[in-house]
Amino acid sequence: MSAESKPISTMGRGLLEGLRENTGWAVGVGSLMLGIGVLSVLAPLTSAVAITVTVGVLLMIGGAGQIALALRAGVLGRGLLLVLTGAVSALVGLLLVLQPLTGIATITLFLAVYFLVSGILAVIAAFNLRPDAGWLWMLANGVVTFLLGLLIWRQWPLSGAWAIGVLFGVQLVSSGAALVVIGTAMRRALKSVAPAA
Secondary structure (H helix, E strand, C coil): CCCCCCCCCHHHHHHHHHHHHCHHHHHHHHHHHHHHHHHHHHCHHHHHHHHHHHHHHHHHHHHHHHHHHHHHCCCCCCCHHHHHHHHHHHHHHHHHHHCHHHHHHHHHHHHHHHHHHHHHHHHHHHHHHCCCCCHHHHHHHHHHHHHHHHHHHHCCCHHHHCHHHHHHHHHHHHHHHHHHHHHHHHHHHHHHHHHHC
16 A cells, blocks of 8 residues: 555644644644754753743642632542642742752752653563564663763752753753654645646
8 A cells, every 4th residue: 555545643633733724833733843942952951941940830830720729629538639739839839949059959850760660661572562663773772861861860959950951941942843854745745736726
């Protein structure tokens, strides 16, 4: 079956049509993401502080919402756990906002553990897939992920100054580049079809 004759899901077709109608937006948003990603990689500590403060504010809002819900529903006795959970969320959020550097160190430690565990699991999964196609890619991904976790762990808490900002920046650069490439390719395809129409 050729690539052209493969059926496209309804969701995939909707996404393609949406991108086709908004190629300029795709390129613009992708370029913006690329720019922010590059800035994040160049100033990782500033980016990490901004991310930590944002997470803190969101935790405060979520915690306050849980407390308000418990009070409004009049379930203070039965909903004490909800109040306590909201209070803890709000308090952790407040601490992240007031002490972002301490928050960065804590988040970085969790990130290191996540990469270490994720890398080990990816290596195990790769050996379970062997000799199927792609198992070497999964193995390489697992090894790289584990080594990145080990690097962050061994440099902790100093790794907090670069890890969060750089990883966030790389993700934004990757996503932004994908949008720019897709938007540009769609624009070219539309221009090549337009004269024939």
